[in-house]
Amino acid sequence: MFVSYRWLQEYVDLSGVTAEELADKITKSGIEVEGVENLNKGISGVVIGHVVEREQHPNADKLSRCQVDLGGGEIVQIVCGAPNVAQGQKVAVAKVGAVLPGNFKIKRAKLRGEESNGMICSLQELGIESKLVAKDYQEGIFVFPSDAEVGADALDALNLNDEVLELGLTPNRSDCLSMLGVAHEVAAILRREVKYPSVNVQTSDEQAADYISVKVEAKEDNPLYVARVVKNVKIAPSPLWMQTRLMAAGIRPHNNVVDITNYILLEYGQPLHAFDYDRLGSKEIVVRHASEGEKFVTLDDQERVLKGNQLVITNGSEPVALAGVMGGANSEVKDDTVNVLIESAYFKGLTVRQASKDHGLRSEASARFEKGIDPNRTRVAADRAAELMAEYASGEVVSGTVEVDTLTVEPAVVAVSLGRINDVLGTELSMEEVQDIMNRLQFENKVEDETIVVTVPTRRGDITIEEDIVEEVARMYGYDNLPTTLPVTVATPGKLTEYQLGRRKVRRFLEGAGLAQTTTYSLTSAGKATQFALNATSTIGLAMPMSEDRSILRQSLVPHLLEAVKHNNARQSDSIALYETGSVFLSKGEGELPDEQERVAGAITGLWHAHGWQGEKKVVDFYVIKGVLEGLFAQLGLEKRISYAPVKKDGMHPGRTAAVWLDEKEIGYVGQVHPVVQKQYGLRETYVFELHLQELLAADVEEVRYSAIPRFPSITRDIALVVDKNVLGGEVQRVIYAAGGELLKDVTVFDLYEGERMEEGKKSVAFSLRYLDPERTLTDEEVAKAHGAVLEAVEKEFGATLRS
Structure with missing residues (x-):
């Protein structure tokens, strides 16, 4: 989940806390922040300019010579190679001296003989990934809305003076797959309030039931389906602030209607789908399981062969969407769309996951349905989307909704004793401290004797047992504050065996x-x-x-x-x-x-x-x-x-x-x-x-023993022994060691000879023997005595003789 720091400020007060500090606090509370990205990327000197004149470059077919107003009466000439540059546009201009991503500095230049004082930029040149740029601006420069202020900071207008926190969410924390969910988490950490967007839908006198009916045949897989109708919309680009928030979250803008559904998905965590009402082909929505082998073309223009366990949205006869995964090309919102049907539903996660896996379609919507959404946001999300379509697509919201509701959702109630919390965490928390943590999380609670009874909001579907409450207490109390103790039941710490x-x-x-x-x-x-x-x-x-x-x-x-x-x-x-x-x-x-x-x-x-x-x-x-x-x-x-x-x-x-x-x-x-x-x-x-x-x-090994470096010299004697060829050098070496006594410290083989002048069936093996007494200097007589014992032993054992 990518979380815009500036966007998050709309829901919770972040004053006094930088993005880096906030990332550290969130990580310490149990949700890993994998990184904080500064969207600015070191850019400076980029303003909004107005192209007051554009003409063909006299010496190049693919270049334009533009006169650009940078505000404050400053008009400069810029040579631009973008195919879509035109007179009257508001564009992003990197002035002379500006710095672009990669420390690329803009200088005055001459292009094919014409002076150029700056650069008109595409979004990609400002560090935005190509996959996030709207299709209209994939090739060429970005054009601001006509009401953009000339001379203003282009980075502010594009929301690039922002930082994005990347949350590494575990599957149980699906509540943080929305800005409001993250706001609840941050508010609990910072001890602040969550500010929800106000929703006030102005509707016409007409009734939605006159436009559409809804029938759900697969109630187990789709217990709640809400439909709203918005008429007379005008398809256009969504407002720039919405586009930039979507891009910061990793979603490409399309048009105002589609962007609003994606915006609500990010804000509430509730996936929505917008159908072109006039392309539905009927006035009814039927939710059913697909027929085995039924075919359906999705929004990506791929034909899908459906299975009988997959859930589809139909117009009564043919599929118009693969439930929770992707809509159909036959009801897609296009530039000529006039009337829109908004779908907001609760689909069973396992059903969506299986369909997503079968077709290899992983979408933002399917990811949320798979992990579980808050059913209590389904209706308000549809209302919020309708309100935004009225405001930014000039639509008329038809009064009322059409629903099928067989969903029974009861908040989980979990009781846990104070003693249990302290035993598990090794703490000595009071009931007041535990209650304070529950209140920060906005969990309703009451105390009965030494037990706290918590009513968990539906947005936190991961909390069902007392251990979950203990974990929430530990997170909010701070893992760093937990005392270091060993469990009472453990007698010895674990270790590797010998x-x-x-x-x-x-x-x-x-x-x-x-x-x-x-x-x-x-x-x-x-x-x-x-x-x-x-x-x-x-x-x-x-x-x-x-x-x-x-x-x-x-x-x-x-x-x-x-x-x-x-x-x-x-x-x-x-x-x-x-x-x-x-x-x-x-x-x-x-x-x-x-x-x-x-x-x-x-x-x-x-x-x-x-x-x-x-x-x-x-x-x-x-x-x-x-x-x-x-x-x-x-x-x-x-x-x-x-x-x-x-x-x-x-x-x-x-x-x-x-x-x-x-x-x-x-x-x-x-x-x-x-x-x-x-x-x-x-x-x-x-x-x-x-x-x-x-x-x-x-094998038993003797303890390592250390000895001092010898103070007295050693004496070395070399012997070459003639023995039978079948005698092993290692056997001779062992006999020498045994016979040499305490004075003999080392025996090494340094030569083997079996050539000419050697009797048939014999070989010569040469050994170097080192004698040493660490306490005194040896005499020749002592060495000779020990050496004689060695020669006597090898002669007796192997019939060895000294080589002459």
Whole structure:
């Protein structure tokens, strides 16, 4: 809802409150103001000018040379390219030195040899959107009414010295889909009164019943229908003040009659429709459900095929309007319209919504009917429209209305105790304070013991239960004023579990390492269900699958990650790093629910690092993805409990795949996808991992311990051990750690040799050992003793010898 600040001032006193301050107060009361737009847009120096003379430009066919009176006897020459400029017009003129939207400054200029001292402006050039400009002025300049004052501020005349508040309304606050509804809200916030427009309709001696009859066959969908007749109207543009208010609210002006119906819609929140009485084709209105397949042409010249549950307004034989949504082209108000039938009705919101949805027609009227209107404004809105048509379209209002009224509307009565209000809000309000809030909202109320009984006006259809009254008290009292308390029933505040914290830590590390999170389907095909699984079981199929590709519960995350890599590769994205945390489903037997276990998996391909300036690049290999996992295990405090062992696994490269062990339990694998499988997926060299996340996060972790920076030097010894080829470097490393004692702090592999001069079936693995005592400087004898224990241990365990 767009609310003009200047227009709102007609209904409630806003003195002392700026538009920005008002927006802040409305937001704090529970209705979000999404923005405040200044319609001025920084414009200055634009006045109303009078074109006293217009002639063809001597050197250009599409330009005019105009003499324009700017008031005070100042006449200037302006060259104008608008096709509709003419002598005698009152126009908007940007004088020399004026500023237009976008900080566009007007200067003296020569156009095809003729001097031009200013610019005659279109509405679009003054910052008004094209879709809001009347069709007559879509191409060319805007022309003011003939009584416009020459030299006056054009921005004032166009209501551009205004600010518009955009309200982000929730569906329950349909009462604020009108200026009067917003006025009630603002008046309650500011503790001021609402000023309603006075309605005084002057009518002729004729009776509306002589002109029209109304019959409603679908009373449940249309319990109230009011018709008024206005004769001898003269179709013309509506007054400028009305046009500018409509444009500020996002509605394009058309003519005086149509604009008045839209104006009332904005003012009262009551949608109206004006029929050309003489084009109706009869003297009766029949409201009924459409016949299935019935055809009807709406105002947008589109033929609509109607359904049997849609409500139509007919002339007794054919539809003339789709109720609450849009009128028909056959009864449209046009330039030659003389007599007008005003429709003001209450339509069932669900019926209007369904019709609007079926035809893809969303209108200002349908939006209000869908959310609910105030039935007590239906008659006064018709009277107000008739009065305005008499004043601004020179019409004669025929006496009386023709109605069908089967609507029973009783204001909601809600009782709530003071104790209940204070318990919910955590306040200590008195009954007088609560009554004051109800009076500000203009809710009738009375007090019975410690209970306030509120009679809710029909304009607030959202208030039906005591919690609604509590909310109104909270809004008006001020959410900022509510004390900060915890509900009595809550023993502890909510927080993440240890497992959730651990999972979040895993995700943050992997994202920090350069992997992007993805989410894939839990359903897969029979061929991929057990592929790459850590613990394959019998598959679990759906009774009613969406498709064959989504018919089985997955047992591994890797197949769909590979699909995601393939999808990206196909779109010229060659370097991909993805991960996912998600569930797999393992069978527990026939008739049993599956065991749902959470896994973390990743897939990497392409370049890991590329530095074009230095000419460096690093292609993903086994050690890149293993390094990512080692960083993850270090983050979780498990690095010393993790080990790797070669493993042969279906779908994985036999020489570049390792099982991951946590203590004595296998929890996953890491390695390259088998070249055959890579080819099946259409991938380049791709590396993956999958880990049992629950096992990983359930592991006990020692508390983090910190130690001082060593004051004493360490001693490093390097050894190259010759062992059998089948001996794993990691096993040797563990034995070295165990044998080195407390002095041995680090053991790292720095070389592997299997070339010439090496005995058949043997290899050389070189380790760097660092010895340190944080309390003193080590002697060579102490290091030699510890080092000798290491050599003795590896010789005994693996038959290792020192490489000569």
